[in-house]
Amino acid sequence: MRGVVAAGHPLTAAAGADVLRLGGNAVDAALAAMLTSFVAEPLLTGLGAGGYMLVAVPGRPPELLDFFVEAPGRGADLAARAALSPIDVSFGDAVQVFNIGAASCGAYGTPAGVCAASARFGTVPLADLAAPAAALARSGVVINVQQAYLFEILGGIVTATPEARAQFMPDGRLPVEGDVLRLPEVADALERLGAEGSAPFYSGDVAAAIVERVRAGGGVLTLEDLAAYEAVPRDPVHVSYRGREVLLNPPPNAGGTLLAYALALLERTAGPPGPAALVEVMERAQSERTPEFLDGLGDPGFLERFLGSRLGSTTHISVIDGDGRACSVTCTNGEGSGIVVPGTGVHVNNMMGEQDLSPFGFFQHPPGRRLPSMMAPTVVLGTDGAPELALGSAGSNRIRSALLQVIVNVIDQGMSVADSVCAPRLHLEEGIVFVEPGIDVAALAGRTLTEFRALNLFFGGCQAVERDPSTGALTGAGDPRRGGAVVAA
Numbered sequence: 001m002r003g004v005v006a007a008g009h010p011l012t013a014a015a016g017a018d019v020l021r022l023g024g025n026a027v028d029a030a031l032a033a034m035l036t037s038f039v040a041e042p043l044l045t046g047l048g049a050g051g052y053m054l055v056a057v058p059g060r061p062p063e064l065l066d067f068f069v070e071a072p073g074r075g076a077d078l079a080a081r082a083a084l085s086p087i088d089v090s091f092g093d094a095v096q097v098f099n100i101g102a103a104s105c106g107a108y109g110t111p112a113g114v115c116a117a118s119a120r121f122g123t124v125p126l127a128d129l130a131a132p133a134a135a136l137a138r139s140g141v142v143i144n145v146q147q148a149y150l151f152e153i154l155g156g157i158v159t160a161t162p163e164a165r166a167q168f169m170p171d172g173r174l175p176v177e178g179d180v181l182r183l184p185e186v187a188d189a190l191e192r193l194g195a196e197g198s199a200p201f202y203s204g205d206v207a208a209a210i211v212e213r214v215r216a217g218g219g220v221l222t223l224e225d226l227a228a229y230e231a232v233p234r235d236p237v238h239v240s241y242r243g244r245e246v247l248l249n250p251p252p253n254a255g256g257t258l259l260a261y262a263l264a265l266l267e268r269t270a271g272p273p274g275p276a277a278l279v280e281v282m283e284r285a286q287s288e289r290t291p292e293f294l295d296g297l298g299d300p301g302f303l304e305r306f307l308g309s310r311l312g313s314t315t316h317i318s319v320i321d322g323d324g325r326a327c328s329v330t331c332t333n334g335e336g337s338g339i340v341v342p343g344t345g346v347h348v349n350n351m352m353g354e355q356d357l358s359p360f361g362f363f364q365h366p367p368g369r370r371l372p373s374m375m376a377p378t379v380v381l382g383t384d385g386a387p388e389l390a391l392g393s394a395g396s397n398r399i400r401s402a403l404l405q406v407i408v409n410v411i412d413q414g415m416s417v418a419d420s421v422c423a424p425r426l427h428l429e430e431g432i433v434f435v436e437p438g439i440d441v442a443a444l445a446g447r448t449l450t451e452f453r454a455l456n457l458f459f460g461g462c463q464a465v466e467r468d469p470s471t472g473a474l475t476g477a478g479d480p481r482r483g484g485a486v487v488a489a
Contacts, residue, residue, distance in 0.1 A: 006319075007033050012037045012041065017487035023123075025323070028118075028129065031129050039133055039141060040136070042168070042183065043151065043333070044150070050113075051329060052249055052330055058323075064233070064234045065234075071367055096396075101353070114198070117231075131191070133190050134190040140182040142178065143176065145177050145483070154335055164336075188345060207226045210346055239264055241263045241411065297372055298370075314331070318465045325387070326390040358371075376392065384469055393461055395460030402461075405420075406420045435450070463479060
């Protein structure tokens with residue numbers, strides 16, 4: 001086997017597998033899948049988004065590449081910023097408020113991340129990785145049931161501006177299952193990224209057009225913000241769990257740190273944790289997300305001090321190749337700001353309007369600070385020291401609870417990766433335990449519950465791949481909540 005790819009759309013996973021078949025490595029495959037996701041999953045990710053990539057290669061130190069969104073505003077009058085525009089998004093059994101508009105736009109990172117990852121880890125020319133995604137954007141993607149549902153629930157964003165309507169509603173209505181969506185400007189942008197790299201998006205004409213449009217709408221993104229942006233390599237968090245080593249997203253990211261804390265708490269208990277124990281560690285981790293925690297994330301040595309003092313719309317791609325390399329990459333555009341910049345193919349993120357990233361009030365982050373995302377691309381090393389499990393998830397605050405439960409299912413429960421991803425989940429938020437059918441609610445007596453009637457994308461979209469340490473066999477799981485798919489090469 002050349003490898004296996006799990007991703008949030010069948011075309012996304014297939015693009016990565018195609019690169020593996022041609023001899024590319026896990027990072028090449030993840031990049032091809034990532035570029036294709038900009039076309040196949042356009043409301044969740046894109047060239048105006050941000051993310052993280054975790055790479056683990058046997059015999060080499062692992063590395064986390066941070067290309068998440070930064071707070072904008074260098075050289076801008078922050079007091080003149082326009083108000084955010086709230087949009088209600090219904091998941092059927094729960095409603096969440098998101099904020100859009102020009103004021104929600106942060107400095108994006110995906111163009112820089114793609115180019116940095118290709119240069120650091122790749123073997124296939126970036127132009128060759130971008131060409132199939134660009135061709136797909138021109139020929140069009142047939143909208144599947146999951147993407148149609150996203151267009152439905154995010155309709156308030158898609159219809160927010162004339163430019164968004166022009167890009168996503170060429171027939172004058174929201175796309176439905178079976179429609180073909182073509183994105184010619186995205187195709188042009190992908191080809192340009194492959195040929196010229198990230199420079200046009202940060203210091204050239206694309207950057208100038210995006211800044212002009214955002215500033216005209218009352219946002220504070222500046223050319224200085226984009227010119228200063230760069231993808232940053234970091235050392236991952238390492239935490240032991242049941243004889244394995246788990247690699248996680250480090251500070252200034254919040255999700256990896258809180259997931260490490262939850263796993264460390266579970267490590268102190270014997271036997272597989274049940275629903276009550278999972279909720280308890282979720283509650284303890286959530287309680288640590290204080291203003292002091294968020295302010296301290298960027299300080300040197302924060303992780304060691306934090307753990308030592310206490311312990312004595314998004315998409316994900318996971319790849320393991322035949323040589324044992326693992327790549328786990330999570331990207332998000334939030335839900336998108338509704339600001340689509342004509343001629344650029346860029347739908348700018350709405351990260352400054354994401355309450356999950358600003359739990360103590362909007363616009364608290366100074367210009368240039370990386371936002372404290374919950375995204376946590378993760379790799380579990382087996383007892384032989386080689387990658388055994390690569391996973392990550394979409395889902396805002398639900399990311400860390402989804403990953404925690406999948407890791408527990410695989411390691412503590414001995415479940416296959418497919419059964420682990422498809423198993424029912426729970427999530428604690430503001431004192432309420434949200435549960436899917438199949439969770440033992442009797443074990444949660446005394447808790448306030450919100451019970452969903454079916455598996456729901458509210459609980460994230462975990463895409464995971466696994467290597468059997470005994471046989472070397474590779475398997476994977478695409479989360480049915482998000483239309484996930486697995487393709488082997």
